Amino acid sequence: MHRARDSTIERMRSHRLTVVVALAYLVFLALVALWPTHVDENLAVVDWSWVRWMGNVLDLTPAQSYDVVEFSANVALFVPFGVVASLQLRRWPLALPVIIGALVSVCIELAQHTLRPERTASLGDVVANSIGALIGVVLHHMISRR
Numbered sequence: 001m002h003r004a005r006d007s008t009i010e011r012m013r014s015h016r017l018t019v020v021v022a023l024a025y026l027v028f029l030a031l032v033a034l035w036p037t038h039v040d041e042n043l044a045v046v047d048w049s050w051v052r053w054m055g056n057v058l059d060l061t062p063a064q065s066y067d068v069v070e071f072s073a074n075v076a077l078f079v080p081f082g083v084v085a086s087l088q089l090r091r092w093p094l095a096l097p098v099i100i101g102a103l104v105s106v107c108i109e110l111a112q113h114t115l116r117p118e119r120t121a122s123l124g125d126v127v128a129n130s131i132g133a134l135i136g137v138v139l140h141h142m143i144s145r146r
Contacts, residue, residue, distance in 0.1 A: 022084045032077065033108040034116060045069050068094065074128030075135065082136020090144070094137055101133025102126060 010033030032039055045051055046062040055065035078101055105126045113121035 018075065018084065018087050025080050025084060029077070029081070029108075034111060035119075036116065037118065038120070040070070040073075067109075069123065071128045074125050075132040078129040078132030079136040079139070081129075082133035082138075083140045084136075085133070086137045086140040094141060098130060098134045101136075102130040102133050105129035 021083050039133075046055075046066050051069055052114065055062060056059070058065075058068075060068065081101050081104070082097055086094070086099055089096050089100075109121040109123075109126055112119040
């Protein structure tokens with residue numbers, strides 16, 4: 001009897017923690033998405049040694065190197081979304097968190113287009129964010145099956 005009760009309490013704690021992490025992540029995501037300027041505006045990403053190295057290895061121009069870094073950052077930004085969404089929707093089909101991630105990304109790009117004209121709305125960002133959500137779902141699925 002106590003084992004079942006302890007298990008229920010543990011699940012409730014785990015669910016609460018997931019909700020808190022999800023809310024913190026969504027606040028962070030909203031800040032990044034609606035920041036008045038590009039979040040990397042003053043970072044001179046193409047001057048970073050590893051970015052120059054990558055550009056040399058892949059024979060990329062600085063602009064192409066920046067595009068790779070930006071795309072990769074957009075993928076990484078949505079990996080947590082995929083993990084948290086699949087935690088919350090574990091009884092739903094695996095595709096649902098990815099679809100929701102893509103829809104959230106579309107909403108972000110529309111918000112940037114309408115509310116932040118100084119930002120650049122991009123279909124490429126939606127693709128990268130969706131890939132990130134997919135990676136997050138796959139990671140969660142792989143870890144939870146162990």
